Amino acid sequence: MSLTRRFHRIVAWLGLAIPVLFVPCAVGDEKEMHGLIAARCLECHRGSEPAGGFDLSSRDGLSRGSDSGSVFDPSNAKESLLWQVVSSDSMPPKNKLKAEEKELFARWLQQGAPLPESPIDPIALSSKYRAGLDWWSLQPLRDTASTKPNTEAWVRNSIDAFVLEKLIEQGLEPNPSASHRVWLRRVYLDLIGIPPSFDEVVAFEANPSEQAHEAVVDRLLASSAYGERWARHWLDVVRFGESDGFERNFPRRNSWPYRDWVIRAFNEDMPYDEFVRMQIAGDQLDSSPDGTAAIGFLVCGLHNTVVGQSERMKRIAKQDELEDKVGTLSQAFLGLTAQCARCHEHKFDPISSRSYYQLASSLQGVQHGDRDLGEARGKMYTVLSEQNLGPTHILVRGDVFQLGDSVKAGGIVGLSAASPDFGLPDSASDGQRRAALARWITTANPALLSRVLVNRVWHYHFGTGIVETPNDLGFNGGRPSHPELLDHLAARFVDQGMHLKPLHREIVLSQTYRSSSRPTSTSLAVDKNNRWLWRYPVRRLDGESVRDSMLAASGLLRHQFGGAGFQDVDVREINGTTYYIPRPEESKDCFRRTIYRFNPRCERNPILDGFDCPDPSATAPRRASTTTPLQALSLLNNTFVMTASDALLQHVSAHRDTTNDADDPKQADDPKRIVREMFRSVLLRDPNNRERDAAEELVRSFGPTALARSLWNANEFLVVE
Amino acid sequence: MHSIPPAQYLRREWLNWSARGLGATAAWMLLSSPCAKSQAAQSATAKPIAKRAIQICLVGGMSHLDSWDYKPQLIASHGQALQTTEKPDIFFGQMGLLRKPDWEFRQRGECGMWVSDLFPHLARQADKMTVVNSMVTESANHTPALFFENSGFEFNGFPSMGSWLSYGLGTINENLPAYVVLPDVRGGPMGGASNWTAGFLPGQYQGVVFQSGDHPVRDLVPSRLIPKEEDTSVRAMIDLINRQHLEQHGDEDLLLARLRSYELAARMQLSVPEVTNLDGETQETRDLYGLDQDGTAEMGRRCLLGRRLLEQGVRFVQLYSGGPIAGTPRSSWDAHENVRENHAAEALRVDQPVAGLLEDLHRRGMLEDTLVLFTTEFGRTPFAQSDAGTVGAGRDHNRYAFSVWLAGAGLKPGFVFGESDEIGWKIASNPVSWHDLHATVLHAFGIDHQQLVYYHNGIHRRLTGVAGDVMHPWFA
Structure with missing residues (x-):
């Protein structure tokens, strides 16, 4: 119905000369009206001392009227005070009702303004305005796994059955599996935040059996690097910062034990x-x-x-x-x-x-x-x-x-x-x-507690949660794309003693997670945002993973578990304000995983800043992932990039040659060898002919670090496919 | 070989440096969420005039009583006690006797606006100003008050006005950031980068600090000496690897956007040195900004750089006057001990440069669509900060009344809005909150402050919280 027609009806009802037929009160109007009252009136007009002496939450309150007397006369609804204040926009005082809401109001008055005997509890029932206690996320879990067909060849585990059902509904075809190397790199970066080595890729490709897949997952989940990766996610959520903020912003030198405790809790699968x-x-x-x-x-x-x-x-x-x-x-x-x-x-x-x-x-x-x-x-x-x-x-x-x-x-x-x-x-x-x-x-409410957690874990594995807003499963948050899957995973999570590692295992071994991330034009046309998971999403590494991957690939990474963090800023207190000034160069003790960085609330080094590490002032349930020229500048020019490039050269020069190829260059400083080893270390593969020729030319003209600098900027290094 | 489409063909959420605003990641977050709200914030009623803005933030609390708010009754009451039983919400809590201003006030320009001798140069620009003498704020504490001035909230972590503007409007020139911050050479304000943070907005809306010196932007040039040819070859190598990868993978907005970000980076490397090089400015311009005098050179350079950035399409430039808040002598406007000494020193640094900026913008015809803001986090008390019964030389914080001024972009020139009471302690008429001021700034850009929203942790957040009234009388 057009707004004009609605307007005419309301005008007509006010007694102006436009003829109109009243539509009988539709089924559902009453409930909707109670929702409207709850959302827009009851903040003031209920309880023992309602505003203006008027309680609109019950039949009784309505008939009692207000301090100004009767508010509603069923025999003459349109002259009643209630309609006058609503139609003239004096109520609600802020944010007047929309035309269609007034229309609903009018219909309800025409029906004799039905209200329940016991007062409307403004927060009990969900309506189109708000969530009530019957909101979906607060309800008990329902595991419907047994009703899902799992005979399809594509289905590896219960996750896939739920995903496939939605894909079919949407007329989407799941992508084929990604290559073994792609899956391996994906699962490394996802579970431990560091890519595999070239040798690990080669070994896995030589024997990519199902047992080998499982072994990789079990090994990664058992490594302490797992906790270092997943604790970082949790620290985003709890906005872990190591200074006070505000004016003085004093450093907190002794808060790292919490960070270590979180890492250990993940590693121990508490x-x-x-x-x-x-x-x-x-x-x-x-x-x-x-x-x-x-x-x-x-x-x-x-x-x-x-x-x-x-x-x-x-x-x-x-x-x-x-x-x-x-x-x-x-x-x-x-x-x-x-x-x-x-x-x-x-x-x-x-x-x-x-x-x-x-x-x-x-x-x-x-x-x-x-x-x-x-x-x-x-x-x-x-x-x-x-x-x-x-x-x-x-x-x-x-x-x-x-x-x-x-x-x-x-x-x-x-x-x-x-x-x-x-x-x-x-x-x-x-x-x-x-x-x-x-x-x-x-x-x-264990159902809510486990839904929230399971959704968070899913969010980090796939870049988007089943509910897109991991901190908000309420009215303003998203709605689940796969509600049954969420409940199934949550129910299993509870049954299995609320351990995270089995959940990770099930997710990363699912066929859904193994899908290739290649764009498919037909699927893109239907589901550009990949809400139905026809592919694994292409994602840029987060700031910590960029830095950690560079440390790992260049051989700089120092494995030092826990303890006081490393400091890449100078701390200066000037007249009561603390300044944290990024140091131009990181010292050796800084080459630990980024989670161990002393993390005051202030400026950071440009790489972490540019790659969207969140400000630890507010809880950050999901990170932005932006692409800016400032990122490019940092990854081309920052001191850390130069340091990592030097280190990569040393690393590949020291690398023992494992090939038996007689033609293989054995000299450590042979450009051919440097090019090959640098590609292997950073991109986990050999260069193709064009790349090799260009890279060797680059190394000959400007030295090996020029190639290293280039490789850190490769999309292949910076995105997870 | 793959050809890279220009930015406008990419999905906006990927190349987050787009010339068009209102969207990017935000549109994606909102539109793909079932509770999507319209974020088409360009309001139907406002006539967008402002295209860019420059804000001068006076850190520490400038005394309105010694600058723009002329109070004859305060002069007459000098040495008397403020008659009140109230325990006022001030910072140190000491209430000395009432203290007259330390500078003479005079009527200025054709408009006859009262401005004190504290700002002789700015006083001559009175006919360009819209002065607000009825500002109020929530906190009499520096950092919460400064955060409030910048973001509408008293805490770390909320997006600053410049970030909201960049989010709403994007950049005009993609070779430069949309939002540039020029801190005082004596140090950043309290709260540091939290003052220009993008908060929960995507990172590209954060203020980019331009430092003085040879390397104004972090990582603009390689951190070690590298021949130009090498740099060019490195970029060619990156391009080769990335294009081949793209061909193998198939068209992907993220990958395309990353390729394009390297082109933009190269252009930024040319644009930044160009815009920060003041050599081409005439001697007359240098004199206008006080570039060649010791006291004014530092702020003069930043004001001139501000104009150049605006000229080149930067959307929002923020300059700070004042560094660390405490210490002796103070390096901000926080005149607890001695207003005369402190304000004289601080005003000397900014008076001529800011006046020069106004004049320069005017001469170039830029003032018509450039909004200038001259703000401070709160004012100062009409009574001295000293023992009861004495007239000390300093003043404490006053959140109940203070002055700011704006200029350009369709505002009424030579206009004074609002009034404080007889002694400038509280507001007598037309109180204006930061939410109101923020709403008005957005309005000047044609943005409805109620529509410019971003979902964060359960709430569609706005710069203006849940308040804010556009001050229509300020507009011509």
Whole structure:
């Protein structure tokens, strides 16, 4: 229907001279109207003290009317106060109703304004305006694997059955398998963030059996490099930074034990629920330094150390920090944006302000600082518990001076049948609150907890999650492309004790993951974004993998597990502000994996900056992947590139020749040999004739580092196919 | 051999350096999400006038009472106590007696605007300015207040206005970044790069710092001496490998975009030295900006470079006046100890250069579609920062009232908006928040601030949070 016609109907209804037929109230109108009321009216017009004395949440409230008297007369709907304020746009006061919403409103009034007897709970039911407690991501898991046909030859494991079903639905043909070398490089970069060596490629190609595939995956998952790769993803989510941010931005020299703890947790395949509990209340669950390190999660975000003398600024700084903590916690573990409920009920998800402040109360006692763990272990940057905690107050509209109801430490109301009340007294200690929160968050809604995690893992394997917004499985987030697959994987994840490694294994050994990434014009025409996974997506390496791969290929990489990070910036404190100035050249001790880089909140070296490493100020559930001329400039000109090029030359010169070909150049400085070895080290293959001729010419004219510099810039090196 | 299509034939999300804005990765993120919202932000009502902007950020808090906000009553009340029972939200909390301005005020130009002698050169440009004497902000603390000025939020990690503009409009000249930052030579402002961060917007919208000296942009030239022929041959080698790879793989936007990014990089290597070389400027221009005087040379160079960048198609240039916040003597506008000494020294550095910039933009006809902003994170208190009962020489932070000015791009020249109270402590009429100012800046570019959104962690984020009113009376 055109807007004009809608307009005419409304005008007509107001008694103007345009004849119109009323359409009877459609089935579903009533429910939709209740959704509209919940979304647009009930923030003010409900409860014991509704605005203007008018409660629109129930039949009773409507008939009681407002401070100005009756609002609705069924016999004369169009003259009623309710319609007057709505049609004249005086209500809602901000963001007036759209034409079609007014039309719905009008129809509903014509029907006698039906409302339920018990008040509409604005967050109970999903509508086109918001998610309710019946939202998809909050429901129990349903594993439908047994109903999926798996007789198709293409199907290797249960993942493929779900994917194939969607492909067929969309009329898409899955790509054939990628070559063995492509799969090998893919799985290396994906699982450990470093490419295989040329020799590893050759060995695998010589025996690419199914057992060999499995052996590779098992070996990679068992290597400590796996944790170094996957912990980096988690550190994005928890916005791990090693300085305070804000004005002083002081360095945190002792927060690396948390980073190491995360790496170890991945390597040990710690059950995910334990992983979650430890980060919230590790010190309460484990008296060893591990427990203290794990709760580094709670203090790895921003912390303002300059708050001024005024009471207002102190309170705001405290509340801002709590919002950041609650928001990161709820997004990381539950895929819910609870921080949106600090100033009002969440506008889109079933999270009340009360729920927000219950979570805030649970973290109320978390303070930042160093704990002294004794001479042997030194200091650790972790949670210092505030003593003598009292009740927490809901802050009306988030105003630090408007204290509302007092609440106790608790969880999100309605997330599960289990009570969100932790049963703690107002005086409960910080440790008690966090221990209870840790229990609640891992038991309240296991379906949500595991959906969020499984989706995250999928996101990192395929570049896009089954839900595109890994931190947000609420109303504003994406909808699952493969909801049944998500549930199946989550259900298996729970059944198998919440271990990540079996999940990785199943994913990377699936046929879906083995697909070639070649563009196919017919499939591109149907599904350019590859939402249905007809191919493996072509992806650019993230910044850390670019740097780590260069270190590995050039032989510079120092395998040093854990410990204090390396520092590639000069730290200067000038008049109370800390400056972190990227050093022009990295020293030898910097040639460790990038996850070990001391990571203050400030400028970084241009390679990491240019290749989209996120600012650790806010949780980064997915990284941007941009292509800019600044990246090209860095990868051509940065000192690190020169250093890696020199090192590559040394590396290939020292490399023992393994071929028995008599024609093979044996002299270390023979351009032919240098060209071949450099191609093998960086691109994992021999040059073709054209490349060889051009490369040898380049080496002869300008020396071997000119070739090394070129190879780092090859798309073949920088993208995963 | 494969021919590489020009940028406009690539999918926008891949070559993220496109000459057209409003889209790129954002369009992809939003449009492929089921909750996609329209991000066609070019508003129907606004008449886009501004094509580019330059912002001078005074770090530390410039005293409105000593510059643009003339308060005869404050002069009359000098030495008296402020009658209040309120515990004001200031930084150090000391409330001395009221203190008159340290400079004489005079009416300037044809418009008769009051400007003090603190800025003699800028005072002569009064007829070009739109002064706002009714700014308010949320925090009386430097870093949150500066973040708020830049991003509309008080924390690290939110995209700055320059990033939003680049995201919304793209760059005009793809051989240069869309958003360039020129920090004070004494050091970056508190919060450093967080002030020009793209936050959760894709990285290409981040401000690119141009340093003074021979190498203004990081990695613009090889970090060791490399013959030009070698560089050319390296690029040819890269091109050869990448084109062959492309042929084998098949057409792929990412791969094509990467190839093209090397062409752009080569062009940027030529463009940056060109634009940063001030040798071709006339002596008259040098004099206008104060390039050859000690006190003004540093800011003069940056202002002139700013004009050149704008001329070459940079969308947004941000200059900082003031480095690290604390220390003795201070190297910012943070005049806690002594307004006279501090502001005199700071104003000397910027007065003539910024006035020169305004005049130069005007002479070149650029002021018509260039927006100039002269801003500071908050103002200063009408009472001295000293023991009660004394008139100390310094002033504390005042978030309740302060002044900024704008110029060009269709704004009313010689116009003063809003009023603080009789002594310049709080706002008397027409309070303007940063959200309002940000909304107005976007409006000047023809962007509806409510439509320029980016999904991040559950929220369609805007520069203006959930607030912001366009200040229509500012426009001619």
